[in-house]
Amino acid sequence: MEKIKILRIIARLNIGGPARHTVLLNRGLNKDIFQTILVHGVVDKDEGDMGYLACEKGVRSVIIPELSRRISWRSDLVAFWKLHRLIKKEKPDIIHTHTAKAGTLGRLGGIAYKLFSGSKVAHPKLIHTFHGHVLYGYFGKVKNKIFIWIERFLAKFTDRIIVVNQRIKKELLSFGIGSPEKIAVIPLGLELKGLLALEGIKRETENNFSVGIIGRLVPIKNHKMFLEVVNEFQRANRKLRTDFFIIGDGELREELQKYAKQLGIEENVVFMGWQKELNEVYSNLDIVALASLNEGTPVSLIEAMAAGKAVISSDVGGVNELVNGGESAIGGGYKIGKRGILVKSGDVKGFSEGLRLLLGDSALRKRLGREGKEFVRERFSHERLIKDTENLYRGLAI
Numbered sequence: 461m462e463k464i465k466i467l468r469i470i471a472r473l474n475i476g477g478p479a480r481h482t483v484l485l486n487r488g489l490n491k492d493i494f495q496t497i498l499v500h501g502v503v504d505k506d507e508g509d510m511g512y513l514a515c516e517k518g519v520r521s522v523i524i525p526e527l528s529r530r531i532s533w534r535s536d537l538v539a540f541w542k543l544h545r546l547i548k549k550e551k552p553d554i555i556h557t558h559t560a561k562a563g564t565l566g567r568l569g570g571i572a573y574k575l576f577s578g579s580k581v582a583h584p585k586l587i588h589t590f591h592g593h594v595l596y597g598y599f600g601k602v603k604n605k606i607f608i609w610i611e612r613f614l615a616k617f618t619d620r621i622i623v624v625n626q627r628i629k630k631e632l633l634s635f636g637i638g639s640p641e642k643i644a645v646i647p648l649g650l651e652l653k654g655l656l657a658l659e660g661i662k663r664e665t666e667n668n669f670s671v672g673i674i675g676r677l678v679p680i681k682n683h684k685m686f687l688e689v690v691n692e693f694q695r696a697n698r699k700l701r702t703d704f705f706i707i708g709d710g711e712l713r714e715e716l717q718k719y720a721k722q723l724g725i726e727e728n729v730v731f732m733g734w735q736k737e738l739n740e741v742y743s744n745l746d747i748v749a750l751a752s753l754n755e756g757t758p759v760s761l762i763e764a765m766a767a768g769k770a771v772i773s774s775d776v777g778g779v780n781e782l783v784n785g786g787e788s789a790i791g792g793g794y795k796i797g798k799r800g801i802l803v804k805s806g807d808v809k810g811f812s813e814g815l816r817l818l819l820g821d822s823a824l825r826k827r828l829g830r831e832g833k834e835f836v837r838e839r840f841s842h843e844r845l846i847k848d849t850e851n852l853y854r855g856l857a858i
Contacts, residue, residue, distance in 0.1 A: 474508060554857060592778075656767075689815065753774075775803060782799070783797050783801075
């Protein structure tokens with residue numbers, strides 16, 4: 461039987477959920493049925509490079525240097541032309557794009573191939589995955605309107621749109637992007653075995669805690685607000701010894717370090733940069749925080765929950781689906797969900813109060829950690845992700 465050929469395109473393998481997602485799919489698809497080619501660009505100097513993961517997993521890729529984060533008409537035209545030539549050469553059955561820029565250039569390349577191939581059967585199916593709520597928090601109003609218009613146009617030629625949670629599906633439909641039958645919900649899938657084996661809480665003393673925030677140091681992750689939370693927390697809880705760790709790197713590192721010094725909390729905040737040994741990182745934290753302005757389904761919270769850690773997060777994007785899932789008690793500026801604590805976006809005092817509650821209540825931390833671990837065990841496994849994706853591919857390739 462002839463294999464189904466997949467051309468998978470992502471802008472770059474920078475550290476984050478989309479890069480892990482694409483590498484796992486490329487490595488995990490049944491090789492007796494699927495042949496996958498991974499195409500990506502290069503990371504910027506201020507970004508963490510996750511290309512090492514592709515090497516570790518034995519995933520070979522085609523690199524198009526012009527396919528990068530920054531918008532440049534010249535580079536983007538070159539990237540489009542190279543993608544179009546690659547599509548013409550490989551003649552894939554399915555073109556699957558990930559992230560906004562790759563989604564635009566890759567699908568345009570596929571559309572151009574369909575129009576000018578001269579063959580009635582050379583019609584690859586087009587799939588695009590939205591990994592997050594990219595229509596809010598990333599661009600200004602004018603760029604946002606342009607982006608929505610582009611996505612509406614591309615959706616008309618896209619055979620299937622994949623989103624990682626129901627909230628993104630509702631958002632796309634509200635903007636007139638796609639249709640209910642065209643949008644499929646396939647949650648993230650991650651390699652969680654090592655994290656699931658970790659015990660939730662292993663502190664020897666209740667008077668010395670560690671709180672961590674994990675992610676790229678970019679505006680959408682709102683680390684500045686997290687530093688303000690640290691400042692508020694330290695001011696209100698001077699007797700409670702707590703260390704705060706910022707795990708990750710990016711364009712805002714120097715600015716955030718200066719801000720921590722300006723707030724007078726530099727001795728309480730440790731900037732750790734990127735860490736490869738995530739099991740060790742999570743095992744040494746009591747609580748994992750997230751202060752983002754927007755999220756799809758945040759990988760750091762899934763991993764923290766797999767490790768049995770209590771989580772606290774701003775209530776944005778798909779976070780509510782992940783940590784709530786039941787009746788919620790309203791506290792002072794925060795909400796206690798079934799699997800974590802939610803705080804209104806930008807509420808520094810509420811975040812600080814929710815953090816104080818978690819640190820002062822060992823039973824609550826253990827309960828939230830236990831509920832979180834059981835929730836993510838099956839729902840976010842990479843085996844489930846691969847199975848769901850294979851089923852979608854087979855349905856389209858028939």
